[in-house]
Amino acid sequence: MGHRFTGRATHTSTTKIVYDILASHGAEHLVKSKSMLTEECDTRTFLERRGIQVTETDLGERIQQLDDEPPSHIVGPVFQKTLQDVADLFHRVYGSDQERADPVYLAQVMREHTRPLILAAEAGMTGANFAVAQTGAVVTVTNEGNADLSGNVPKLRICSVGIEKMIPGVEHLALFIRLLTRSATGERITQYTSHFAGPRAGGEMHIVLVDNGRSQRLGDERFWPSLKCIRCGACMNTCPVYRRSGGLSYGSTYMGPIGIIMMPTFDIRRYSELPFSSTLNGSCSNVCPVHINIHEQIYEWRQVMNAKGQFSATKQAAMKVADKVLSHPEAYRAAAGAGEAALKVLPRFAIYNRLNPWGRRREVPSPVAETFHQWYARNRGSARPPDASGQRTETEPVRD
Amino acid sequence: VSGSLRVALMIPCYIDMFYPQVGVATLELLEKLGVEVDYPFDQTCCGQPMANSGASPQAKATEELFVRNFTGYEHIVAPSGSCVHHIRNKFTAAEDTPQRRHVSSHVWDLPEFLCDVLKVQQAAMGNDKLARIGATGARYIVSPDMSCLMHLQGCAHRNREDFHFLHLAQVLDGGAE
Numbered sequence: 273m274g275h276r277f278t279g280r281a282t283h284t285s286t287t288k289i290v291y292d293i294l295a296s297h298g299a300e301h302l303v304k305s306k307s308m309l310t311e312e313c314d315t316r317t318f319l320e321r322r323g324i325q326v327t328e329t330d331l332g333e334r335i336q337q338l339d340d341e342p343p344s345h346i347v348g349p350v351f352q353k354t355l356q357d358v359a360d361l362f363h364r365v366y367g368s369d370q371e372r373a374d375p376v377y378l379a380q381v382m383r384e385h386t387r388p389l390i391l392a393a394e395a396g397m398t399g400a401n402f403a404v405a406q407t408g409a410v411v412t413v414t415n416e417g418n419a420d421l422s423g424n425v426p427k428l429r430i431c432s433v434g435i436e437k438m439i440p441g442v443e444h445l446a447l448f449i450r451l452l453t454r455s456a457t458g459e460r461i462t463q464y465t466s467h468f469a470g471p472r473a474g475g476e477m478h479i480v481l482v483d484n485g486r487s488q489r490l491g492d493e494r495f496w497p498s499l500k501c502i503r504c505g506a507c508m509n510t511c512p513v514y515r516r517s518g519g520l521s522y523g524s525t526y527m528g529p530i531g532i533i534m535m536p537t538f539d540i541r542r543y544s545e546l547p548f549s550s551t552l553n554g555s556c557s558n559v560c561p562v563h564i565n566i567h568e569q570i571y572e573w574r575q576v577m578n579a580k581g582q583f584s585a586t587k588q589a590a591m592k593v594a595d596k597v598l599s600h601p602e603a604y605r606a607a608a609g610a611g612e613a614a615l616k617v618l619p620r621f622a623i624y625n626r627l628n629p630w631g632r633r634r635e636v637p638s639p640v641a642e643t644f645h646q647w648y649a650r651n652r653g654s655a656r657p658p659d660a661s662g663q664r665t666e667t668e669p670v671r672d
Numbered sequence: 673v674s675g676s677l678r679v680a681l682m683i684p685c686y687i688d689m690f691y692p693q694v695g696v697a698t699l700e701l702l703e704k705l706g707v708e709v710d711y712p713f714d715q716t717c718c719g720q721p722m723a724n725s726g727a728s729p730q731a732k733a734t735e736e737l738f739v740r741n742f743t744g745y746e747h748i749v750a751p752s753g754s755c756v757h758h759i760r761n762k763f764t765a766a767e768d769t770p771q772r773r774h775v776s777s778h779v780w781d782l783p784e785f786l787c788d789v790l791k792v793q794q795a796a797m798g799n800d801k802l803a804r805i806g807a808t809g810a811r812y813i814v815s816p817d818m819s820c821l822m823h824l825q826g827c828a829h830r831n832r833e834d835f836h837f838l839h840l841a842q843v844l845d846g847g848a849e
Contacts, residue, residue, distance in 0.1 A: 552724060571762070574726030583726070591727040598685065598722075599733030601714040608689045644688045644695035648711055 283484045283538075287318035290397070290430055293478050294324055297428050299394035305412065305419035306330035307399025308346050308503060309434050309482060311525045312538075315397075327389045329418035331382055338365050344519030346526065347456045347505040352518045390421050395428040398468070401503070402448055403433045403479075406441035409469035410479060413452060417464045427475035431468060434482050436499040448502060455504035455561040489537050494572055498534045500562040507556035507566055513549055522549060529556035533569040536576070544582035547573035608643060677790075678708040680745035682779070684752045685717040698751040698782055705790055712741040719765060720758035728765045735766035743771040747789060748779040756781040798827035806833065816840040 294302060302324055310316065316326045316337070328334040332350035336343055339361055343349030350358070355373040363370035368381045390396075401413040410431040412419035423429050439445060453459045471477035490496050508514045508528030519527035524535040524543060532550060535543040547570050556566040577583065583591070597603045642650075679702065683695040702709050718738055719731035738759070742748050750756050759779045766772050786792045802824060805813060813835050815821050821837045828835045 547726070571724070574724070575728050576726075578726040578728070587725070591722055591725060591730040594722050595727075595730035595733060598717040598719065599737050601716055601737070604685075604716040608685065640690060640692055642692060644683045644692035645713075647692050647696060648699075652711070 282482075283313050286313045286432060286480055286482050286484065287315050289480050290315060290432065291319055291322055291324070293428070293430055294319070294395055295322075297394065297476075299324070299426075299428060301325045301327070301389065301393040302395045302397055303327045303329050303390050303393040303422045303426065304397035305399065305414065305422040306333040306343075306349065307397075307432065308343075308526065309399045309432050310397070311342060312484065313432070313482065315432070327386065327393070329386060329390060329416075329422045330414070331379060331416060331418075334382060334386060335361065338362075341520065342525070344527065345505055345508055346503050346528075346530075352520060390425050393426045395430065396422040396424070396426040397430045397432070398423045400431055400433040400437050401452060402445055403438045404440075404442060404445050404467070405438055407467065407469055409467040411445060411449075412466050412468070413449065413462050413464070414466075415457070415463045420464060420466050423466070423468055424472055427472065429468065429471060429475060429477045430480065431478070432480045432482055434484075435486050436501075451561040452502050452504050455502075455506040455559070485537055492537075495533065495537060495569060497564045498530065498537070498569070500564050501530050501534070502562055504561060506559045506561065510555045510559045512551060512553065512555070517549075522546065529566045529570065530564070533564075533566055533573060536573055540576075540580060541582065544577045544580075547571075547577060605645065608645075676708065677706070677747070678710065678745070679747040679749045679785070680742050681709050681711045682715060682718070682742065682748055682750035682755070683711070684750060684755045685721075687751065694751055698749070701782075702749065705786075705792065707790070710745070715741045718755045718759050718763075720755055720762070723758065723762055723765060731765040732767075735763055735772075739766055739769070739772050739775050742775045742779075746778055747785065748775060749782055749785045750779065751782045753781045756784075795827050795830070798823050799831065802827055802831070802833060802835070805835070812836045812838060814838050814840055814843055 300323065302319065304310065304326060306328065319326050328337045332348055333343060335350045335353065335358055344352045355375060358378050359370055359373040362368040362378060362381050366381055366385055398412050398419045400410045402411045404411060410433060439448060449461060449465055453462050468477065486499060490499055507530050511529050514528040522531055524531050524546060526534045529550065532546045535546055550570045552567050552571055554567040560566060597607050681699055687694050699709055716737060717734055719734040722731035756779050760776050763772060763776045780789060813821065813824060818839050821839065825837045
């Protein structure tokens with residue numbers, strides 16, 4: 273069939289392998305379809321630094337490339353931009369009509385400028401939504417058909433595939449395609465589901481299987497389930513933090529809830545704050561089509577960050593104080609006594625969050641004249657209730 | 673109403689300090705429903721603030737204090753869903769003892785306790801709505817939701833009130849006579 277497999281690459285070796293393939297063919301122009309794996313491996317930057325011209329062919333991804341921004345969503349990379357943003361950008365880059373913030377016009381502008389680059393490219397690259405072991409096919413799922421243009425027009429085709437994208441057979445693919453498209457865009461199937469099972473006539477096809485920490489993650493009892501992710505983005509669409517802040521705010525390749533649990537496996541120090549960009553409401557886990565316990569893992573990552581010494585000194589100190597005060601009733605009563613004192617103790621530990629300190633956008637609660645505890649002591653007597661043990665009486669349910 | 677069900681009232685730290693009136697309302701509501709309410713006096717917090725911050729080890733002593741305070745009760749009731757969630761599902765900083773398991777499996781969020789344990793069946797919302805509708809002088813109640821109308825109709829019939837209930841389709845179909 274003419275496949276050439278290159279197995280188990282790391283982040284840096286992936287880009288090197290891709291570069292070597294291109295260099296050995298004297299290819300200087302590469303067109304590529306949208307691929308989060310190439311973002312993860314920073315493929316574009318690596319190649320561009322070595323003189324390869326790289327053109328994204330997915331409309332949204334190309335917009336982001338022209339604006340020098342990473343994708344803000346794994347399915348819709350340009351969700352954060354308005355039509356006018358795009359019209360302004362195209363006007364700046366291509367000299368198109370800035371007044372026409374019209375999707376049909378803007379898509380046409382892009383097509384006119386990108387198609388010649390596709391036709392001239394010596395090499396094309398795609399990622400993979402799935403790789404089917406049974407047929408050896410790399411499968412891409414798109415609505416624009418740009419993976420087909422990237423993969424089929426040039427004679428040299430390179431597919432980089434995360435090893436977790438491998439599924440056994442076509443019957444499994446049928447299920448996963450439905451799961452992916454439904455969860456990603458609410459469609460039963462996308463416009464294009466393409467199987468790249470071999471090179472085009474007279475061409476070559478290279479498949480680079482990328483590990484980049486995946487095997488190690490697979491061995492991690494707590495955090496392996498993120499390998500089940502099929503990159504549908506449903507967790508982002510439902511996440512109240514993502515919906516408000518957008519994908520770029522995470523400062524990470526994979527964003528949103530799934531990004532929170534994946535990124536620290538790449539670099540725990542760099543992404544030590546990421547697990548705190550969540551309310552732990554669990555909506556992500558509820559919508560995940562492959563049942564990843566995302567919010568449970570976010571909670572778990574927080575514990576890991578503490579255990580691995582990734583808390584700031586301030587936060588460590590605050591936790592220590594909270595520990596002492598809340599485990600000693602007398603200390604708690606002294607600190608929580610009505611009035612300003614409560615404010616001194618509570619916001620620091622109860623609503624502590626460096627990424628979104630409570631007081632920045634909200635008013636901290638007003639101090640009260642009397643705590644519940646004081647009210648109870650005054651109105652119901654300070655006498656402690658009788659020892660509860662052994663005096664319980666079960667009764668029939670009460671009916672109103 | 674029966675008067676001998678006994679519960680421990682858990683007042684979360686932030687309610688104690690900032691919203692004492694919520695604690696008072698919870699206490700009084702439970703008492704109105706005939707429940708005997710104990711307020712364990714040495715309670716502070718459930719430990720969630722530390723655990724959710726990633727600092728489980730620093731929640732250990734607080735969770736253990738909670739266990740000591742509440743282990744003697746068959747029902748622990750708190751007016752805070754997230755605290756109940758923590759006590760029920762995340763109480764892992766404290767040592768794993770039968771007492772810890774007991775509090776985790778006997779804690780209730782207030783509305784949950786009202787519905788699932790006390791089995792309070794309220795028609796108050798329906799009656800309130802009818803009272804407000806009645807105050808406008810309206811005699812016909814029209815809705816696109818028949819189950820909502822069924823609820824209101826049930827309340828009205830019980831109260832012997834004279835309202836007419838129609839689905840929107842009946843009105844648009846001209847059958848409102």
